[in-house]
Amino acid sequence: MSQVAKEPIVQSQAISEAERAQKGWRIQTAMLRAYTMIIALLVVWGIFAYLTDGVFLEARNLSNLMRQTAVTGILAVGMLMIIVAGHIDLSVGSLLGLAGGVAALVQYSLGWGLSASLLSALLVGLAIGALQGALVAYLNIPAFIVTLGGLLAWRGVVKGVTEGRTIPLSLESFKAIGQSYLAPPVGLALAVLAVIAVAWLNVQRRRARIRHGLQAPSGTEMAVRIVLPSALIVGFVVLMNSYAGVPIPVVVLLVVALIGAFITRNTTFGRYLYAIGGNQEAARLSGIDISRHVLAVFCLMGLLTGIAAIIYTARVGSASPDAGVLLELDAIAACVIGGASLMGGRGTIFGACLGALFMASLDNGMSLENVRDYIQDIVKGAILVAAVGFDMFSRRRG
Amino acid sequence: MENEAPLLEMRNITKVFPGVRALDGVSFDLRAGEIHALVGENGAGKSTLMKVLGGVYPYPEYGGQILIAGREQRFSGVRDAEAAGIAIIFQELSLVKEMTVGENIFLGREPRRFGVVRWEELYRRAQALLADLHLPLDPHTPVRNLGIGQQQLIEIAKALSHEARILVLDEPTTALTEAEVETLFEILRRLSRRGVGMIYISHKLDEVFALSDRITVLRDGKTIGTAPTRQLDRERVIAMMVGREVGEIFPPSERHPGEVVFEARGITVKDPAVPSKLLVNDVSFFVRRGEVLGIAGLMGAGRSELLMAIFGAHAGRVRGEVFVEGKRVEINGPADAIRHGIGFVTEDRKRFGLILDQTVLSNMTLASLDRWAGHGITDLDAEIAVGERAMRELRIKAPNVFTSVGTLSGGNQQKVVLAKWLLTTPRVLFLDEPTRGIDVGAKQEIYAQINRLAQEGMAIVLVSSELPEVLGLSDRILVLHEGRVMGEFKRGEASPEAVMSCATGHARAKGEAAQI
Numbered sequence: 001m002s003q004v005a006k007e008p009i010v011q012s013q014a015i016s017e018a019e020r021a022q023k024g025w026r027i028q029t030a031m032l033r034a035y036t037m038i039i040a041l042l043v044v045w046g047i048f049a050y051l052t053d054g055v056f057l058e059a060r061n062l063s064n065l066m067r068q069t070a071v072t073g074i075l076a077v078g079m080l081m082i083i084v085a086g087h088i089d090l091s092v093g094s095l096l097g098l099a100g101g102v103a104a105l106v107q108y109s110l111g112w113g114l115s116a117s118l119l120s121a122l123l124v125g126l127a128i129g130a131l132q133g134a135l136v137a138y139l140n141i142p143a144f145i146v147t148l149g150g151l152l153a154w155r156g157v158v159k160g161v162t163e164g165r166t167i168p169l170s171l172e173s174f175k176a177i178g179q180s181y182l183a184p185p186v187g188l189a190l191a192v193l194a195v196i197a198v199a200w201l202n203v204q205r206r207r208a209r210i211r212h213g214l215q216a217p218s219g220t221e222m223a224v225r226i227v228l229p230s231a232l233i234v235g236f237v238v239l240m241n242s243y244a245g246v247p248i249p250v251v252v253l254l255v256v257a258l259i260g261a262f263i264t265r266n267t268t269f270g271r272y273l274y275a276i277g278g279n280q281e282a283a284r285l286s287g288i289d290i291s292r293h294v295l296a297v298f299c300l301m302g303l304l305t306g307i308a309a310i311i312y313t314a315r316v317g318s319a320s321p322d323a324g325v326l327l328e329l330d331a332i333a334a335c336v337i338g339g340a341s342l343m344g345g346r347g348t349i350f351g352a353c354l355g356a357l358f359m360a361s362l363d364n365g366m367s368l369e370n371v372r373d374y375i376q377d378i379v380k381g382a383i384l385v386a387a388v389g390f391d392m393f394s395r396r397r398g
Numbered sequence: 399m400e401n402e403a404p405l406l407e408m409r410n411i412t413k414v415f416p417g418v419r420a421l422d423g424v425s426f427d428l429r430a431g432e433i434h435a436l437v438g439e440n441g442a443g444k445s446t447l448m449k450v451l452g453g454v455y456p457y458p459e460y461g462g463q464i465l466i467a468g469r470e471q472r473f474s475g476v477r478d479a480e481a482a483g484i485a486i487i488f489q490e491l492s493l494v495k496e497m498t499v500g501e502n503i504f505l506g507r508e509p510r511r512f513g514v515v516r517w518e519e520l521y522r523r524a525q526a527l528l529a530d531l532h533l534p535l536d537p538h539t540p541v542r543n544l545g546i547g548q549q550q551l552i553e554i555a556k557a558l559s560h561e562a563r564i565l566v567l568d569e570p571t572t573a574l575t576e577a578e579v580e581t582l583f584e585i586l587r588r589l590s591r592r593g594v595g596m597i598y599i600s601h602k603l604d605e606v607f608a609l610s611d612r613i614t615v616l617r618d619g620k621t622i623g624t625a626p627t628r629q630l631d632r633e634r635v636i637a638m639m640v641g642r643e644v645g646e647i648f649p650p651s652e653r654h655p656g657e658v659v660f661e662a663r664g665i666t667v668k669d670p671a672v673p674s675k676l677l678v679n680d681v682s683f684f685v686r687r688g689e690v691l692g693i694a695g696l697m698g699a700g701r702s703e704l705l706m707a708i709f710g711a712h713a714g715r716v717r718g719e720v721f722v723e724g725k726r727v728e729i730n731g732p733a734d735a736i737r738h739g740i741g742f743v744t745e746d747r748k749r750f751g752l753i754l755d756q757t758v759l760s761n762m763t764l765a766s767l768d769r770w771a772g773h774g775i776t777d778l779d780a781e782i783a784v785g786e787r788a789m790r791e792l793r794i795k796a797p798n799v800f801t802s803v804g805t806l807s808g809g810n811q812q813k814v815v816l817a818k819w820l821l822t823t824p825r826v827l828f829l830d831e832p833t834r835g836i837d838v839g840a841k842q843e844i845y846a847q848i849n850r851l852a853q854e855g856m857a858i859v860l861v862s863s864e865l866p867e868v869l870g871l872s873d874r875i876l877v878l879h880e881g882r883v884m885g886e887f888k889r890g891e892a893s894p895e896a897v898m899s900c901a902t903g904h905a906r907a908k909g910e911a912a913q914i
Contacts (some may be wrong), residue, residue, distance in 0.1 A: 204777070212783035254599065266773050268767045275764055278753035284766040285711055285734035286818070287752055345755065 022146045024043040033339050033391075037354050041361065046367035056365055059243035065357075065364045066240070070249035071096075071312045072355035075331035076338075077260040078304035081297050083335050084264070086277035087143035089308065090330060091128075091150030095323035098125040100313035104167040107174065114173045121313075122306035126152065129302015130295070137294035151328070157320045166320040169313065177252075178314025181245035191237040195230040201203045202226050214367070219375025249311045253353075258334060261349040273297060276342025333380070334359050337387045403468030405595040406451075406564050412461035413446055413619075415835075420446040421460070422619040428595040429562065433586065435598045435610035435627070439639055439865060443619040447567050451597075452486040453479035466564075485557030486566040492547050493541045500524035500537035502558045527555045538658050547578030556584065556766045565589065566597045571700050581596055584608055598799045599838065601696045603632050604901060617641055632904075638895035640865055648845060648870030652853070655873060656687035658724070658739070659857040660826040665718035665880075667700070667707045677703040678716065679881040685826060685857040690848065692872030693861045695901050700881040701743055701861045709735045709742045724824060736765060741824030743815050744829040745861075749807075751815040754804035758796050760783040761803050761814050766821040793849065809840020816847065826857040828844060831869060845871060851897040863895050879903040 048056040055061060075092050082089050103121035106112040112120070132150055136143045169175050182190070202225050209216045217225070238244040264270035272293050275283040284290055308327075313319050338355030340347025362383065366376045399909050406428040421443045436444050446643045453473035464471045465481055473479045479486075493502045493778050499506075500521045509519040514562060524537035533551055550570055557565055563890040567586075569838050571579050586596060586609065600606050606613060607627060615638040616625040622638045661684035669675040678700040679877045685691040706712040708720055710729040720727055727738045735742070744750035762785050763770060770781045787800040796806055803814055812832060819827060829848070833841040848871055852858055862868050868875055875887040877900040885900040 084668050208777075208779040212779045214779060214782055216788075229823075266776050268771050268776060269766075271760065271767060271776060274754055274756065274760070277747075278756055282753055283764070285709075285732050286735040287731070288764075289731070289733060319418055345753065 003190055009278050026251040027206060029040040034351065037338065037351065037358070039328050041354065044203050044361055049370065051229045052365070052368050055209055056368060059239055061287035061364070061368070063243045063247060066250045067247045067315070069353075069357045069360040070247070070253040071229050071315075072327065072330045072334055072359055074304055075251045075307070075327060077349055078336035080276070080335045080338075080340055080347050080349055081145075081264065081270075081273055082301050083261070083332070084277045084344060085273045085294060085297050086280065088342070089143065089147045089148040089301050090131065090328050092305045092308075093324040093327035093329075094151050094154035094158065094299065095125060095128055095130070095302065096312060096327055097307045097319075097322065098128070098154045098161075099306045099309035100272055101158045101162050101167065101319040101321070101322050103174070103310060104169055104313055104319035106168045108167050111170075114171055115172065117140045117174060118310060121310050122303060124300060125304070125306025125309065127302070129305065132302075133295040133298025136298065137291040140196050143230045150339065155325075158323075160320050162319065164321055165192055166318050166348050168318045174310075175314050175317055177248055178311050180248050180317070181240075182248065184241040184245045184252055187237045187241055187246045189325060191233050194233050198229050198233075199274070201298065216306040229389070240334070245389075249315065251334055252307065252311060254327045256307065257349055258352050269293065270294070275311055277346070279345070291334040328361050331356075334386045337384065339391065340365075404428060404464070405467060407465040407468075407594075408447070408451065408462065409465070410462040411447060411450055411464075413443075413450055413455060413459070420619050421450070423462070424616065424619065424621050426624075428623065430563070430593045430595055431590050431611045432612065433590055433596045433598055435600065435606040435613045436602065437603070437606060437613060437635060437639060438616035438622075439863065442616040442639075445568065446619075447616070448486055448568060448597070448599070450478065450566075450568065452476060452484060460710055465582050467599070476723075478785060480562075480625055483561060483563035483564070484560035485560055487550070487553045487557065487568065489572065490856065491553060492544070493549055493552060495540075495542040497541060498537060499528075499541060499544075500538050502541055502552060503527060503559050505556075507559075513529070523559070524555075527559055531555055531558070544772055545578075547574045547581070550578075550582065551585065556678065557719035558588050558589075563869075564595050564597070564722060566599070566601045566878045569656065569697070570598075571600065579605070601902065602802055603635060604636075604904075607632070609804065609846065615639055617685055636895050636898050640885060640898065648866075653688055653690075653873060655689035656738065656855065658684045659722070660685050660689050660859075661664075661702075661707055661721040663719045663721070665704060666718070667712055667717075668715040670712075670714035673715075675880050676679060677759070681718075681878070681881070681883055683859075683876055683883075684811060687857055688852050688855045689873045690858045690860055690871050692853050692875040693859065693878060694776055694868045694875055694897050695878035696895065697863065698880075699878040702830055703881075704878070705859065705861060706744075708850065709740060709828065711735075711742075727785065729845075733840055736822050739823075739825035741765075741819035741822050741826070742828040743812075743819050743830060743832055745834065747811055747815050751818075752803050752811060753870070755802055757800045758789070758794070758803050758806070758814055759799035761787055762799075762817045762821060765818050765821075784821065785817075792817050793843065794887065807836075807840070809836040812840070812844060813835055813847075814871075816844070820851075821914065824856070827851065828859045830861045831863060832860070833864065841867075865897060869897070870895060 014055065045056065076094070079089060079092070099121040102124050103117045105199065106120050106334070107117045113245035128150070132146050135141050135146045182370075202222060206216050206222065237246060264273070272283065272288050275286070275288060276290055276293060281288060309324070312324060316323070335347060335352045336342065336354070337348065337350025337358055359380070362380055363376070371379075404427045408424065408426045411421050411424045411426075412419070424447055425442065426447065436447070438444050449455050451464065453476045456474045457472035464473070471482055473482070483845075494505065502534075502640075503524050504520050508515045510516060510868045511521070521537050527539060528535050531551065531554065533555070535548065540682065541552065544552070549726055554565070555763075570582060574582065590596065591638060598606070598610055612626050612629045613620040613635060615629055617639060660735050661682075665678055665681045666676060667678035667766040681704055682701075683691065693701050693704070703712060707714075707718075708729070710731040715737075718767070720729055722738045722740070727734070729735050729738065748754060753764070759781060763781050767776065768774075770777055770784060782799060788794070789796065789799060793805075794810050794813045794817065796810060803811060804816070807810060816832070833844050833847075836844070848858060848860070860868065860871060869892055873889050875892050875897060876883060876887045877887070879901055880903065884903065887897065
């Protein structure tokens with residue numbers, strides 16, 4: 001064996017034999033979670049479609065559902081990175097209320113323009129994210145405590161600056177961010193661009209694998225990898241266009257999610273977050289500056305909260321003192337339903353976004369059915385616990 | 399005497415961990431009122447044997463029989479062992495610091511009436527126990543206010559409150575002052591007169607000879623011998639402990655050390671918990687290109703702390719200077735150390751080395767990720783190529799680079815840690831207990847890698863508790879005792895006995911002139 005092992009070609013074939021057998025099994029277990037989630041989502045959709053005589057699946061409602069997903073989804077992208085690093089942020093609901101309140105106030109009371117009010121929301125989010133991150137990273141105060149304090153304090157600040165009143169938005173352009181749609185032809189054009197990008201990325205990847213002497217994907221594999229996402233993209237845009245076009249908040253969510261996925265999968269920053277959450281000591285001894293990364297991830301969360309605040313406020317058309325109450329829990333639930341571990345080191349952006357869609361589907365479907373408010377809360381709570389329970393159960397067996 | 403069943407008899411105990419036979423047919427017995435010392439190198443199987451006795455590894459996770467007063471016992475857990483009168487005081491004390499002495503003694507067994515704790519009763523009984531041990535302590539004192547020595551005695555009081563007839567003490571004196579050791583010994587002798595049997599595990603042979611009635615030596619999971627203490631002497635016990643032929647396991651290696659690559663001067667490390675205590679006291683050493691410098695010493699000698707401190711990863715205050723290739727370098731954290739060409743295969747791979755539920759690949763590239771990334775953007779394919787090459791070179795047995803590292807055997811996990819540091823292309827490589835807890839075959843592969851690296855010109859600093867390993871691999875050996883350099887040996891000059899005497903603080907090295 002040792003003689004053979006010296007021969008690289010033979011060896012790599014030996015590996016790829018084992019690799020194929022093992023990979024099939026691995027893909028089963030790793031993808032099982034994603035599949036389970038997608039199936040669970042489809043089951044829930046099926047139930048609602050049946051209960052509402054198909055109203056749930058009409059283009060108008062799906063468009064609405066997607067728009068509802070946007071705010072939770074954007075928050076879930078940030079929350080996922082926080083959770084992967086082994087932390088938590090309970091303050092995002094209150095912070096969203098504050099950033100939205102500030103954006104509304106500066107245009108209503110001070111008469112600021114569009115870009116200034118957008119920037120004000122983003123800066124409020126970023127500054128507070130940085131403050132909380134610094135307390136966690138450099139003073140070692142547990143994130144749970146810092147952001148629990150934030151949950152209370154920032155809500156207090158919102159009530160203070162709005163004096164308890166609802167502030168209307170005066171800029172129509174601002175409202176448009178939450179309420180308007182991408183013109184159907186523009187949506188289609190973007191879809192075509194996305195399809196080209198998918199194909200190009202796959203070809204690049206194949207070239208890179210060949211350059212590094214690794215096994216290149218086969219023709220059918222390439223075809224599946226290009227056709228499947230392309231069909232999803234085009235189908236989605238056509239569906240949205242059949243109502244009014246892709247809602248702007250959904251476009252923002254997609255961009256945020258793509259960037260988030262890129263950060264977590266393709267940057268050293270993202271990889272270090274997983275390492276820190278997986279084993280902080282090992283990460284530190286590997287030369288990773290833990291504090292800097294924790295600070296950065298809280299800054300990112302703050303910035304994303306600012307973006308979510310803009311969309312939330314624009315969609316509602318005004319900033320009320322209790323805007324965003326309990327949104328942090330939706331975001332955390334989305335991550336956890338999407339397979340993230342609160343112990344850190346585990347979770348994906350894709351899963352978190354699916355989780356957000358799942359939560360929004362429950363809200364949307366139950367509202368269509370006129371399910372009473374309190375029952376909605378009970379159902380959502382039970383499903384969250386059941387999802388994690390199921391995950392723990394399947395993990396122990398696997 | 400002969401026909402009377404001993405207090406405790408362990409017959410033919412075998413315990414196998416995945417890939418390692420930790421205990422291989424060990425037999426051991428203990429008489430009432432006897433102090434029986436159990437000695438052996440680290441990894442000889444002492445702690446495993448005691449964990450079998452204490453029910454930590456319940457029946458039938460081990461092979462063999464445990465008899466107490468002639469009756470076979472099959473413990474299904476720690477509680478069973480306690481009920482049978484066995485109390486084990488481990489090296490890491492298990493007291494709850496925020497509770498009082500009395501609460502700790504009766505933790506989980508508080509005297510109760512209708513579920514309500516009867517505090518007067520509890521403290522009265524605690525007081526009686528302490529008085530019995532001649533300990534002038536108020537049972538209301540919070541444990542955190544006590545020194546380590548007193549905490550140790552509280553553990554003994556706790557054991558006695560269980561009416562323990564068999565008391566196991568695992569390295570009880572490591573953290574004690576001389577006066578505290580005396581108090582402890584007095585109490586142990588008093589217990590012995592009352593018929594309590596004691597198993598005393600220690601590296602410190604002086605103590606063993608001062609205290610014990612009989613000595614049993616373990617090596618590589620086997621009983622080497624048991625004899626009355628008065629029939630033995632230090633040299634004989636050390637010979638039994640080290641025993642094996644070094645030449646067999648270690649491949650001969652041609653090395654030609656070159657210029658000095660790394661030097662540390664006057665490294666002093668304070669204990670972060672006790673600032674007045676020095677974990678490492680003014681240690682200096684250097685290592686050349688293509689040379690293996692072994693650092694020997696017993697547990698608590700300051701070996702790991704020395705390396706951690708140089709690497710910028712120690713919590714306590716550190717003083718001293720570090721030179722890489724003749725240039726003084728400032729190291730304020732592991733990132734600095736890595737940048738200056740220091741690699742560090744840390745001890746305890748599960749705690750410090752690996753992220754167990756991540757892949758082989760992400761573990762391998764963790765410390766060198768920015769090399770395979772441009773402007774912070776990773777290149778997975780480049781990583782895979784690098785990872786697969788490392789897997790081949792180090793012969794890591796895993797289905798592929800995406801296998802979760804936690805599913806690999808200990809030896810392969812250790813190779814992944816080694817790969818991680820080799821990928822940082824270090825100029826000097828620190829290895830801290832690189833073969834702890836892996837089987838003999840995997841050890842030999844690690845040894846072969848160390849030889850290969852040294853031949854290719856790597857400077858290596860090797861810390862190991864396994865003396866044969868240090869002797870078999872090193873060109874020079876530095877011996878630490880209580881944070882200080884006790885001696886330095888050249889390859890060939892060092893005998894296991896001489897190094898062990900040095901490490902136990904018994905004798906300084908003869909060739910002290912050789913010290914630089």
